[in-house]
Amino acid sequence: MGMDLMRSLSFPPGSHWAGRDDTGSSIAVPCFLHRWLAVSDYYQLDELLTPEENDLRIKIRLFMENDVAPIIPQYWETAVLPFHLIPKLGSLGFLGGIIKGHECPGLSATAYAMCISEVARVDASIASFCLVQSCLAMLCIAAQLGSESQKDKYLPSLSKLHKVCAYALTEPDYGSDASSLNTVARKVPGGWVLNGRKRWPGNSSFADVLVVLARNTSTNQVNGFIVNGGSPGLQISKIENKVSMRMVQNCDIELKNVFVPEDDRLPGANSFQDLVNSLAFSRVMAAWVSIGIAVGVYDACRRYLGERKQWRVPLAAFQLNQEKLVRMLGNIQAMWLFGWRLCKLHGSGKMTIGQASLGKAWITKQARETVALGRELFGGNGIVTDFHVGKAFCDMETVYTYEGSYEINALIVAREITGISSIRPTSRL
Numbered sequence: 001m002g003m004d005l006m007r008s009l010s011f012p013p014g015s016h017w018a019g020r021d022d023t024g025s026s027i028a029v030p031c032f033l034h035r036w037l038a039v040s041d042y043y044q045l046d047e048l049l050t051p052e053e054n055d056l057r058i059k060i061r062l063f064m065e066n067d068v069a070p071i072i073p074q075y076w077e078t079a080v081l082p083f084h085l086i087p088k089l090g091s092l093g094f095l096g097g098i099i100k101g102h103e104c105p106g107l108s109a110t111a112y113a114m115c116i117s118e119v120a121r122v123d124a125s126i127a128s129f130c131l132v133q134s135c136l137a138m139l140c141i142a143a144q145l146g147s148e149s150q151k152d153k154y155l156p157s158l159s160k161l162h163k164v165c166a167y168a169l170t171e172p173d174y175g176s177d178a179s180s181l182n183t184v185a186r187k188v189p190g191g192w193v194l195n196g197r198k199r200w201p202g203n204s205s206f207a208d209v210l211v212v213l214a215r216n217t218s219t220n221q222v223n224g225f226i227v228n229g230g231s232p233g234l235q236i237s238k239i240e241n242k243v244s245m246r247m248v249q250n251c252d253i254e255l256k257n258v259f260v261p262e263d264d265r266l267p268g269a270n271s272f273q274d275l276v277n278s279l280a281f282s283r284v285m286a287a288w289v290s291i292g293i294a295v296g297v298y299d300a301c302r303r304y305l306g307e308r309k310q311w312r313v314p315l316a317a318f319q320l321n322q323e324k325l326v327r328m329l330g331n332i333q334a335m336w337l338f339g340w341r342l343c344k345l346h347g348s349g350k351m352t353i354g355q356a357s358l359g360k361a362w363i364t365k366q367a368r369e370t371v372a373l374g375r376e377l378f379g380g381n382g383i384v385t386d387f388h389v390g391k392a393f394c395d396m397e398t399v400y401t402y403e404g405s406y407e408i409n410a411l412i413v414a415r416e417i418t419g420i421s422s423i424r425p426t427s428r429l
């Protein structure tokens with residue numbers, strides 16, 4: 001088996017451009033790179049992007065292809081995050097995404113979506129690392145929930161990835177029903193004392209700070225707290241044996257009398273409802289993670305079907321394989337347009353919570369089908385990590401479930417269009 005087949009996501013044959021930009025300034029883009037992007041860009045969707053958005057997309061693709069694609073399968077297999085990549089990721093200048101000021105990039109939602117999908121095209125675990133950092137934790141601090149002094153204190157170092165953060169909402173007994181969370185925050189002189197348990201927060205085993213959602217024992221409402229990763233009473237243990245997103249450091253967390261100074265309570269987070277807008281944006285970006293995964297699988301399939309032969313002809317010559325490839329391509333064009341429109345609606349301040357949920361639910365469903373078709377097209381090689389597609393297939397399962405499962409997002413849309421909520425059962429068993 002040749003290295004070409006093993007490195008199915010690498011540069012197209014004949015291209016040896018080694019241009020890099022570690023300073024974050026814009027780069028000149030050779031024209032062959034536009035053709036290269038066009039492999040899955042059948043409807044020339046890049047024409048819907050500004051030159052800056054296109055350049056940023058290519059800059060991230062080059063980083064992912066050069067620095068990440070060659071090394072990533074072994075990290076996935078051993079469930080270790082490639083920590084040495086964090087400073088380079090930080091220097092690319094897209095973490096913090098749409099946040100303006102506080103040394104954050106202030107990108108358009110579309111530009112940020114391009115970055116996230118290009119990362120996910122090569123590796124969904126690293127895209128999830130970025131999503132937790134940028135959309136969940138940082139955006140929670142930035143989106144009117146944090147004070148100006150909290151934004152000044154935390155956002156600059158988080159946007160450069162000099163510091164890493166986590167977002168702790170889900171609990172062992174409260175996943176989809178997160179608004180019923182059980183972790184409590186009790187007011188004491190000078191601050192708050194937190195007690196409870198969290199499950200799943202990504203990055204939390206090594207995070208410098210964690211945004212923790214807890215129930216205020218006086219008001220019974222959900223409040224937000226910035227917790228130092230080294231706080232006494234904070235016990236964090238990594239969830240082992242995941243079959244999906246193996247590199248994401250998801251953890252079980254126990255908070256036993258963890259003290260948080262008053263300065264680190266998010267003053268704008270006074271009920272679960274206050275979190276909903278930033279959660280909606282992160283759902284759109286989760287949808288873009290799945291678009292990236294699907295594009296990566298499609299690109300790998302295009303190449304693989306042309307190179308591997310059965311009955312002495314390329315796999316691409318079989319009609320059944322061609323139909324699968326076409327279904328994947330159609331899905332990608334539709335998902336991309338849907339995701340692009342959501343970014344525009346968000347940018348103009350018109351996006352509703354239901355629209356974000358429809359995007360997350362529908363796009364991840366189509367992406368899941370697309371990735372499963374790709375796995376089929378790779379035959380046996382579709383279940384080993386050497387060929388990228390098996391890893392993507394496993395990772396896609398998480399994206400279908402996190403940031404609100406398919407079902408919960410579908411019910412959020414249904415509530416918006418019918419005016420009737422069927423999320424909460426009317427009677428208890």
Ligand SMILES: Cc1cc2nc3c(=O)[nH]c(=O)nc-3n(C[C@H](O)[C@H](O)[C@H](O)COP(=O)(O)OP(=O)(O)OC[C@H]3O[C@@H](n4cnc5c(N)ncnc54)[C@H](O)[C@@H]3O)c2cc1C
Binds near residue numbers: 423
């Ligand atoms: C890899 C990974 C990373 C994660 N990262 C984070 C993170 O960084 N921070 C964080 O806080 N959380 C994180 N999560 C948690 C994630 O958001 C939850 O797993 C998700 O919300 C689903 O909750 P659950 O797993 O408890 O499933 P459950 O809520 O137990 O749901 C199980 C099934 O029942 C369905 N279901 C539940 N309620 C209803 C209903 N009313 N109607 C119809 N169907 C329903 C669900 O759709 C699902 O299919 C992560 C999860 C994973 C797997």
